[in-house]
Amino acid sequence: MTETAKPTAPIWCPGCGDFGVMAAIKRALGELKVPPEETVLVGGIGCSGAIHNFMDGYGFHSLHGRLLPTAVGVKLANPKLTVLAIGGDGDGYAIGLGHFVHTLKKNVDLTYVVMNNETYGLTKGQASPTAPLGFSGNVETPFDAPLLAMSIPSSGFVARGFSGAPREAGQLITQAIQFNRERRGFAFVEILSPCVTYNDTYKEWREQVQNVDTVPGYDRTDRGKAIAGCLSTIASGRIPVGLLFRPSDERLAPSLDRTLLPTVESAPATAEISLDANRARYEKLLAGLA
Amino acid sequence: MTTTPATDLSTPVPSERLPPSVRRGGPRRDLSVMIGGQGGDGTLTVSDLLGRYFHEQHLYVYTARNVLSRIRGGHADASTRGSVEPVWSQKASQDVLVAFDDEAVRIGQAELDPEGFILGDHGSVNEGPERLYLLPLSMTAASKVGNGLYKNTVAYGALSHLLGFDEAKARGVLEGRFGRRGGDALQKNLSAFDLGRTLAREQVGEHPLFRLEPGTNTRSILTTGNQAAALGFVVGGGRFFAGYPITPATPIMDHLTRWLPTFGGVVRQAEDELSAINMTIGAAYAGARSMTATSGPGLSLMTEGMGHAGQAEVPVVIVDCQRVGPSTGEPTRHEQSDLFHVVFGSHGEFPRFVLAPGFPSDAFELTVEALNLAEKWQLPVFLLLDENLSExxxxxxxxxxxxxxxxRGKLLSPEALAALPVYKRYLFTEDGVSPRSVPGQRGGMGQTTGNEHDEWGHVSVNPENRRRMMAKRLGKLERARADLPRARIYGDERADVGFIGYGSTYGPIREAQRILSGQGVKSRFLQARTLWPVPTDELEAFLGTVQRTFVVEHNYTGQLALLIRQALPRAPVLSLLKYDGSAFRAPELVKRVKEARP
Incomplete structure (x- = not known):
């Protein structure tokens, strides 16, 4: 067996929420028995985006905010791979927001895990797009990424977990990867992951999280009702967690890689590109020009 | 300016109103027709039809277009040149101008050959020089074909008579173009064509005004640099393409959208160029031969991705179809001003190659080569086109x-990987290129990253490691030299006049050489095909064979000349620059060379 790179020790502060998220992801990959060599972890920039260094698998460290286009490229090149894009809220909801919305629209079979700590930890505590009013001088009302995701007509899997509850978060990620493996589309999982140094919210969040399964009348299979259920939960001072939106299979938008590459065996990264194998068809293509 | 009465249509135009050569019906070996009107008038269609006819007459063809960045309206013109001798650029003047309105006359007559004539659309063209000569193109289309839009095909029919085309072949071109459309498109176009011929015959009689000689060029195909690059990508094994619509690069994406899926490939239109280049990087990392194509404004957005690919050692090909910049500039016009951007653009330092084809078959070859070089040296390779070559x-x-x-260079097969005792993504090697695994392969795991890293891909700020990694990456530029496409040299062994150029300046330079040769002036031309790293040896050898060298390029600052002087500080080169949005024409180059001579 070829000796290859070993995971390095996390750079995170002791007690960082990201440990819980990594535990959840590892649990999910283990539960689904995804071989590490078939796992591609695409990290963004920020504390959370370094996670691929601390795990087994193929790791790719992308540019700030560009982890989703990178992950889409990987998956469309080889749909047999299990692809996870993992980053933070600054990376995904600020500099990368355009890609976030468009990846929901593209609906590629990959899982996007965002560790939301409402701050830019690595650059020492600035307000992120999810920072509450007043945090670090923030005067802009924060937005809610799962609500945004649910508003995109092609979204089909939207969840939120809490790193203080890694078992539940792990279950959400397991479901997300399973969703991808069944080629049902893109899965988005936000995990509340406190920054113990700049925004230690463990205590508040532990009190505020409410699994939507416990919200009376919550219907995750209906887009409008799910959005309304989340809004009313937020209005009551709680943070909705759990599987927030997952319509029935027949109402899912088609996954892009399944549309483009119905059989995973024939894909850009694995296509036979030798001249000999393609010569006759190339000649025909070129003859069409004369 | 003498105004031609526009009402006298019942009687033929008196032949003395036509220029002498027209009256002679003289043979032509090199003829250019310009068609001008408003965007949406179908000027490009006439240009295409003429190009196809010339092609089928075995002539060398070169078409040019002058359009505005809008869907309809605004002045638009196109010219089509057919020549018995090889040509690769626009003719200096137009022999025939087809004008659908007064503006087309005003703009086009500046280019009109002293012996040329204007065919104007009666009713829309009201005034012009003596050589203006009116036929009711749109009126005939409206009254007899049922739609004024067919005026362009009426014009094509009239031209086919005035220029002495073989009628059956000229009709055949229409059948080729409209035969597959279905409906009555072909029938209406054919009847418009016949009406145009009749109008022309009624005006000038049976004898054509010019007679374009057929050629002997039976080998050529009709194509563009963009189409060539797209085909080169397919046959070079390219299987993933992501782009964002931008003039003049979009046709590459359009062609690939049609072709690539049948070869197991994927083409995506991204939400912006940031996404396009990162999708391309992701697919390349996963093992697909991958490319993106853009123009100036898109290249600016791709700049962070360029550096990322260089630092992470991911093989990607980036096509830049240059246009007038900066900012939005002139989206449909010609310039070569991105050279510094593709050579130096990015924060930090990383190795890259810049290849520049001069003509379509060169673009085909260099796209294949770009794919090879990107994988062999594991870095971004730029393919630098320009508006004219692209379109x-x-x-x-x-x-x-x-x-x-x-x-595919050091791309590892699963077997080769399994046979390795240790796999390190960024292994230090003699040539600076490390064996590469792709996701899915057992034993090839590790980190691919834009952070500085050690051999494993682990983040590192160790100074010794940084020095070695920089030398590994940047050293590729010197180590790859023997691998890079060689320049092509044309003309005399030793010469008074030397030319250095890249991209579509190939055409006017080759034609200028022919003019100079006819005047007894020896010339020699180095068509640079690798621009970065600067091919110092080739340039030095070339400069030793010529008296004075002109670096021909389309920008204000003389970017290629500056790169040459940076590599060869004593190089006696002079810049011949043009930056008005249009390309050089051969006589203009000859004139400027002569003006510059002491």
């Missing part, structure tokens, strides 16, 4: 599959 249909050598080879 202008021209005669080209057929694309030669026998020259295509696929070299």
């Amino acid at each position: 202008y249909t021209q005669s080209s050598e057929p694309f030669d599959l026998s020259k295509v080879r696929i070299d």
Whole structure:
């Protein structure tokens, strides 16, 4: 067996929420028995985006905010791979927001895990797009990424977990990867992951999280009702967690890689590109020009 | 300006109103027709039809277009040149101008040959020089074909008579273009064509005004640089393309959208160029031969991705179809001002190659080569085109599959990987290129990253490691030299006049050489095909064979000349620059060379 790179020790502060998220992801990959060599972890920039260094698998460290286009490229090149894009809220909801919305629209079979700590930890505590009013001088009302995701007509899997509850978060990620493996589309999982140094919210969040399964009348299979259920939960001072939106299979938008590459065996990264194998068809293509 | 009465249509135009050569019906070996009107008038269609006819007459063809960045309206013109001798650029003047309105006359007559004539659309063209000559193109289309839009095909029919076309072949071109459309498109176009011929015959009689001689060029195909690059990508094994619509690069994406899926490939239109280049990087990392194509404004957005690919050692090909910049500039016009951007653009330092084809078959070859070089040296390779090369249909050598080879460099097979005791993604090697695994392969795991890293791909700020990694990456530039496409040299062994240029300046320079040769002036031309790293040895050898060298390029600052002087500080080169949005024409180059001579 070829000796290859070993995971390095996390750079995170002791007690960082990201440990819980990594535990959840590892649990999910283990539960689904995804071989590490078939796992591609695409990290963004920020504390959370370094996670691929601390795990087994193929790791790719992308540019700030560009982890989703990178992950889409990987998956469309080889749909047999299990692809996870993992980053933070600054990376995904600020500099990368355009890609976030468009990846929901593209609906590629990959899982996007965002560790939301409402701050830019690595650059020492600035307000992120999810920072509450007043945090670090923030005067802009924060937005809610799962609500945004649910508003995109092609979204089909939207969840939120809490790193203080890694078992539940792990279950959400397991479901997300399973969703991808069944080629049902893109899965988005936000995990509340406190920054113990700049925004230690463990205590508040532990009190505020409410699994939507416990919200009376919550219907995750209906887009409008799910959005309304989340809004009313937020209005009551709680943070909705759990599987927030997952319509029935027949109402899912088609996954892009399944549309483009119905059989995973024939894909850009694995296509036979030798001249000999393609010569006759190339000649025909070129003859069409004369 | 003498105004031609526009009402006298019942009687033929008196032949003395036509220029002498027209009256002679003289033979032509090199003829250019310009068609001008408003965007949406179908000027490009006439240009295409003429190009196809010339092509089928075995002439060398070069078409040019002058359009505004809008869907309809605004002045638009196109010109089509057919020549018995090889040509690769626009003719200096137009022999015939077809004008659908007064503006087309005003703009076009500046280019009109002293012996040329204008065919104006009666009712829309009201005034012009003596050589203006009116036919009711749109009125005939409206009253007899049922739609004024067919005026362009009426014009094509009239031209086919005035220029002495073979009628059956000229009709055949229409059948080729509209035969597959279905409906009555073909029938209406054919009847418009016949009406145009009749109008012309009624005006000038049976004898054509000019008679374009057929050629002997039976080898060429009609194509563009963009189409050539797209085909080169397919046969070079390219299987993933992501782009964002931008003039003049969009046709590459359009062609690939049609072709690539049948070869197991994927083409995506991204939400912006940031996404396009990162999708391309992701697919390349996963093992697909991958490319993106853009123009100036898109290249600016791709700049962070360029550096990322260089630092992470991911093989990608980036096509830049240059246009007038900066900012939005002139989206449909010609310039070569991105050279510094593709050579130096990015924060930090990383190795890259910049290749520049001069004509379509060259674009085909260099796209294949770009894919090979990107994988062999694990870095971004730029393919630098320009507006005219990208968009202008021209005669080209057929694309030669026998020259295509696929070299994936140190990409590991699963077996080769399994045989390694240790795999390190960024292993230090003699040539600076590390064996590469792709996701899915057992034993090839590790980190691919834009952070500085050690051999494993682990983040590192160790100074010694940084020095070695910089030398590993940047040293590729020197170590790869023997691998890079060589310049092509044309003309006399030793010469008074030397030219250095890249991209579509190839055409006017080659034609200027022919003019100079006719005047007894020896000239020699180095067509640079690798621009970065600067091919110092080639340039030095070339400069030793010529008296004075002109670096011909389309920008204000003389970017290529500056790169040459940076590599060869004593190089006696002079810049011949043009930056008005249009390309050089051969006589203009000759004139400027002569003006510059002491």
